[in-house]
Amino acid sequence: MNAKSLWVALPLLAFLALVGLLYSGLGKDPQKLPSALVGKDVPAFSLPSLLTDETFTEQSLHGRWQLINVWATWCPTCHIEHPYLLTLAARGVPIVGINYKDEAGLARDYLANRGNPFVQVISDDSGQLGLDLGVYGAPETFLINPQGKILLRHAGNVDERVWNEEFLPLVPAGQWGKAQ
Amino acid sequence: MAAEIGQLSLWLALALASCLAIFPLVGVHRGIAAWQWYARPLAWTQWLAMSTAMVALGYCFYSNDFSVAYVANHSNSALPLHYRLAAIWGGHEGSLLLWGWMLSGWAALVGLLSRSVPDAMVVRVLSVMGMIAVGFLCFMLFTSNPFDRALPWFPLDGVDLNPLLQDPGLVVHPPMLYMGYVGFSVAFAFAVAGLMAGDMDPAWARWARPWTTVAWCFLTVGIALGSWWAYYELGWGGWWFWDPVENASLMPWLAGTALIHSLAVTEKRNMFRAWTVFLAIVAFSLSLLGTFLVRSGVLTSIHAFANDPKRGLFILVFLCVVAGGALVLFALRGGALRSSRGFKPLSREAFLLGNNLVLLTAASVVLMGTLFPLIGEAIGMKVSIRSPYFNAFFVPLSVALVLLLVPGVFSNWKRQPGKPLLRRLLIVAPAAVVTGALASRLPGATPWVGTLAIMLACYLVLAHLDDVLRRALAYDLGLWAGLGKLARSYWGMVLAHCGLAVLITGITLVSFYQVERDVRMAPGDEVTIGAYRFHFDKLDQYTGPNFDATRGHFTAYHHDRAVAVMQPEKRRYHAGGQTMTEAAIDPALMRDLYVALGEPLDKHADDAWAVRVYVKPGVRWIWLGALIMAFGGALALSDRRYRNSKRSPASER
Numbered sequence: 001m002n003a004k005s006l007w008v009a010l011p012l013l014a015f016l017a018l019v020g021l022l023y024s025g026l027g028k029d030p031q032k033l034p035s036a037l038v039g040k041d042v043p044a045f046s047l048p049s050l051l052t053d054e055t056f057t058e059q060s061l062h063g064r065w066q067l068i069n070v071w072a073t074w075c076p077t078c079h080i081e082h083p084y085l086l087t088l089a090a091r092g093v094p095i096v097g098i099n100y101k102d103e104a105g106l107a108r109d110y111l112a113n114r115g116n117p118f119v120q121v122i123s124d125d126s127g128q129l130g131l132d133l134g135v136y137g138a139p140e141t142f143l144i145n146p147q148g149k150i151l152l153r154h155a156g157n158v159d160e161r162v163w164n165e166e167f168l169p170l171v172p173a174g175q176w177g178k179a180q
Numbered sequence: 181m182a183a184e185i186g187q188l189s190l191w192l193a194l195a196l197a198s199c200l201a202i203f204p205l206v207g208v209h210r211g212i213a214a215w216q217w218y219a220r221p222l223a224w225t226q227w228l229a230m231s232t233a234m235v236a237l238g239y240c241f242y243s244n245d246f247s248v249a250y251v252a253n254h255s256n257s258a259l260p261l262h263y264r265l266a267a268i269w270g271g272h273e274g275s276l277l278l279w280g281w282m283l284s285g286w287a288a289l290v291g292l293l294s295r296s297v298p299d300a301m302v303v304r305v306l307s308v309m310g311m312i313a314v315g316f317l318c319f320m321l322f323t324s325n326p327f328d329r330a331l332p333w334f335p336l337d338g339v340d341l342n343p344l345l346q347d348p349g350l351v352v353h354p355p356m357l358y359m360g361y362v363g364f365s366v367a368f369a370f371a372v373a374g375l376m377a378g379d380m381d382p383a384w385a386r387w388a389r390p391w392t393t394v395a396w397c398f399l400t401v402g403i404a405l406g407s408w409w410a411y412y413e414l415g416w417g418g419w420w421f422w423d424p425v426e427n428a429s430l431m432p433w434l435a436g437t438a439l440i441h442s443l444a445v446t447e448k449r450n451m452f453r454a455w456t457v458f459l460a461i462v463a464f465s466l467s468l469l470g471t472f473l474v475r476s477g478v479l480t481s482i483h484a485f486a487n488d489p490k491r492g493l494f495i496l497v498f499l500c501v502v503a504g505g506a507l508v509l510f511a512l513r514g515g516a517l518r519s520s521r522g523f524k525p526l527s528r529e530a531f532l533l534g535n536n537l538v539l540l541t542a543a544s545v546v547l548m549g550t551l552f553p554l555i556g557e558a559i560g561m562k563v564s565i566r567s568p569y570f571n572a573f574f575v576p577l578s579v580a581l582v583l584l585l586v587p588g589v590f591s592n593w594k595r596q597p598g599k600p601l602l603r604r605l606l607i608v609a610p611a612a613v614v615t616g617a618l619a620s621r622l623p624g625a626t627p628w629v630g631t632l633a634i635m636l637a638c639y640l641v642l643a644h645l646d647d648v649l650r651r652a653l654a655y656d657l658g659l660w661a662g663l664g665k666l667a668r669s670y671w672g673m674v675l676a677h678c679g680l681a682v683l684i685t686g687i688t689l690v691s692f693y694q695v696e697r698d699v700r701m702a703p704g705d706e707v708t709i710g711a712y713r714f715h716f717d718k719l720d721q722y723t724g725p726n727f728d729a730t731r732g733h734f735t736a737y738h739h740d741r742a743v744a745v746m747q748p749e750k751r752r753y754h755a756g757g758q759t760m761t762e763a764a765i766d767p768a769l770m771r772d773l774y775v776a777l778g779e780p781l782d783k784h785a786d787d788a789w790a791v792r793v794y795v796k797p798g799v800r801w802i803w804l805g806a807l808i809m810a811f812g813g814a815l816a817l818s819d820r821r822y823r824n825s826k827r828s829p830a831s832e833r
Contacts, residue, residue, distance in 0.1 A: 008454065008511050009511040011510065012508060012510070015465075015504060018551075019499070021555065022472065022496055022554070023496060104779070106759055109759070
């Protein structure tokens, strides 16, 4: 192989490297791979409530089986998911909302107008908690146990099918009454 | 019914594209004339089938057929008709259909307009385009079919088009952009056809050049429209965000800009052939890469489509086949294209090569910046690439681009004597420094980068003025007659380069002289920015066709003279419940006034809002510059030598 033919093959090699990189990106797709945090504790944080004057920390999430839902008003899928979250809340599932990189006023209006499925809403204005949780984009839903450990992460819309197939099998019977 | 017709048309188009990809090409290689003859009719019928599919989808939207999942997800019975039709390309599946339709349209046009090109070449080009169409149609039919029905439980009404996209900008921006992306497929097909033929006809560049210029013009306008749309619709007042999707359109533009210049060298001097072929492959591959990035969910972006790894994998495989295949062909055959003709280090070729390298470096910088989050992830790091990274590269790269551009315009092909060139530069450069220094003595302190940028813009304009005058006077017919003698392709180049100067000026003005204020305002309040005073008159509510709005009324005064009544809105859309900020903009050539409602601060007390009030000098120049560039391209296309089917020898010099 002389220098000339090596030169024209160079773009091909660069392209193959690029494809490898893109493929690795695909493999890491949020929908496919569980979060690196599954099995770990919720990362430490201290953030204000969206609706009250309280401040929440990771300790506030201990004590019961519950969901953490990362949402935002700018996220179209969250709008689609919202009615199902209301259904879950009505069945007695405690859901903690993390309002992710949102405008607080918009978020409050959104909950006031469309109903609030959340027991508490943590305002993650800077997105730091979302970053710590490895959030790719809203909505994402985490299942945590009473010790504050993350058992499941679901990226994207939660609906009846996802709920029955992914979430319910992980929760011990009788935790949430009607919801099970 | 319409959905089934559309479905059927897509399958028919796939069958036709498959035939186009195989038979004519085999015909060329086996010498079967009848099979070659089929290339054009196949391209035309494929376009007809795709057009039928487009019309069918349009009818589904027109008739509010919500049993079609795509319609249900992107439209709503209350949506005005023009947005319902624009919603055809408002989502992933429909925009793919638009892509495919345009691809078939370009192929049909190539079949129609390339009578002067040898048949074997046209047949190969159309076959390659057929292969690309097969890939797109398979992608559409197997992963993203816009005609899929949501039966049996279809919604009674649609979820509405994303309000961000309910805008005249959406009606024109994606088609323009896609015309550019897809248009590069013609240059790509010519390059691959040339590689297949092995021995490249010297006329190759002349055939490929107008197609590339058309695609480049569309892409230029498309990017400008996208920037303009983001500016007035997103409510942040920014015109470029280095968002992955924007980058995805900028990369092929940079490569395409390099390509049209490299094609000029190949046409005039039959040199840089391997390089031109390579750039043609790169420009289209980058267009495909953009498609991959937007639709695979690999990168998050403000306007990414639904994230679906299956689709991502499909496009990646497709990208591998198209770009990888072309690059393999290039690796095998490209070596034979290198020309033995030389040029001196001082010549137009040398400067154009330098500029090509600058443009390609810029494209690589954007590629790296866009992919860096992925690379970071591969090595276990969370990284965020923001504008400082891009600015750090783009400022010096633009300086290098402009510094190389002017001597390139001044120089002769093949060999340029040093002294005359230096003499001309020594006239223009000091004049530019003086004009630039005077022009940048605007109010407010200008950093040296701003002054430098203004000087460069002056340098560009003065140099082209000088060049136009010299060339016109060289005819010895007097100035006016001489100006009339200059070729349109030459005027096109001058205009496009001046467009760049206007663009640079606009970016500089808005970067260094804009004033942005976020203030708390209640009706009756005032805020003063420079010579402008904004008075918040009142606040009211109204109901639009598919939304409710809170509207502010502001009056802007310039030195106590009312110049504009501005009505920014906050809209809440009924179907999706999304809230949208509609900024009020008073545009003018020299400055834009921009008022946007942020958030209500205290509803009970006095209707106080967080209000964004911006004064943006020169922001229009950015889009104006891009439009001038595109117009320059169009003017070059209208040159006599492209209109005659019988070629006349190039008349430029």
